[in-house]
Amino acid sequence: MELPLVVGVDGSEPSLVAVDWAVDEAARRGWPLRLVYASRWERYEGLSSPGSVERPPQRVMRENIVGAATERARRRNPEVKVTGEVLAEEAVSALLREARNASALVTGSRGRGELKGLLLGSVGLAVAGRARCPVFVVRGDEAGLAGTHERIMLGAGEAGTSGDAVRFAFREAETRACPLDVVRAWRCPAHETADHPLLAGEPAHQHEQQASAHLDALLRDAVADHPQVRVHRSTAEGPTRKVLLHRSAAADLVIIGARRRHGHYGLQLGRVGHTLLHHARCPVVIVPQQI
Numbered sequence: 001m002e003l004p005l006v007v008g009v010d011g012s013e014p015s016l017v018a019v020d021w022a023v024d025e026a027a028r029r030g031w032p033l034r035l036v037y038a039s040r041w042e043r044y045e046g047l048s049s050p051g052s053v054e055r056p057p058q059r060v061m062r063e064n065i066v067g068a069a070t071e072r073a074r075r076r077n078p079e080v081k082v083t084g085e086v087l088a089e090e091a092v093s094a095l096l097r098e099a100r101n102a103s104a105l106v107t108g109s110r111g112r113g114e115l116k117g118l119l120l121g122s123v124g125l126a127v128a129g130r131a132r133c134p135v136f137v138v139r140g141d142e143a144g145l146a147g148t149h150e151r152i153m154l155g156a157g158e159a160g161t162s163g164d165a166v167r168f169a170f171r172e173a174e175t176r177a178c179p180l181d182v183v184r185a186w187r188c189p190a191h192e193t194a195d196h197p198l199l200a201g202e203p204a205h206q207h208e209q210q211a212s213a214h215l216d217a218l219l220r221d222a223v224a225d226h227p228q229v230r231v232h233r234s235t236a237e238g239p240t241r242k243v244l245l246h247r248s249a250a251a252d253l254v255i256i257g258a259r260r261r262h263g264h265y266g267l268q269l270g271r272v273g274h275t276l277l278h279h280a281r282c283p284v285v286i287v288p289q290q291i
Helices: 013-029 041-045 057-076 091-099 122-130 142-146 159-176 190-195 201-225 240-250 271-279
Strands: 005-008 033-038 082-087 104-108 135-138 152-155 180-186 231-237 254-260 284-290
Touching (some): 005 013, 005 091, 013 033, 013 057, 013 104, 013 135, 013 159, 033 091, 091 104, 122 135, 152 159, 152 240, 159 180, 159 201, 159 254, 180 201, 180 240, 240 254, 271 284
Parallel strands (some): 005 033, 005 104, 033 082, 104 135, 152 180, 152 254, 180 231, 254 284
């Protein structure tokens, strides 16, 4: 049985956009869809009086939100199997627990009640930084959300932390029947050009060659396993976060890997992940690599 694609919902507009996007992703992959609203309402809003048979009004509201989101998903694609549930648990804890039995998690770019200027809600950031399954954060401009570019992008990290992201990217490109752009950023350390100003072009060329060789080694097995996927490899000079952010404007999805160290419970996102989750022009997926 396929594990579900789990979506965190709260009735906000970003979460409804995430539901629509998740329905299309679930349909492409043949995954069931599970919509979850998690909140410890009894902690903050009080319990019903002893012996009362009435449900707390806040629980009724949350059930209505999940019900409306479930109906919305079914209308968007009746062929996708959709279920919904309200969980009496803190949102981050609930979604991380759901991640143990999910193909992937989906969150919106900003939750209900978040400050208007906050680009990514605290729940989405915590889940993306700690989950043990891929996490999609649905954000971006109209073209990126609608998938009109018909291409996805993989930010190629180090070999030891990118294997799962590479495999995920090729499966995604195969499922979407679209090209996969693989980008490796490189930089020439300042001291190399400072020490040899007359040979400034030579160190840069060497770093570019190293980046290209890294791509060849990183992609070799995946290319052989997915010969039908059209792969466009490129190297670019500059900070990785800036290179990927700029190119996200021409992609329907940006994929990057993230380390997940056993026994480490804080956020495990680097500067690249933070930048993309807050500013990318299309949805972003963080693929964890267990190390």
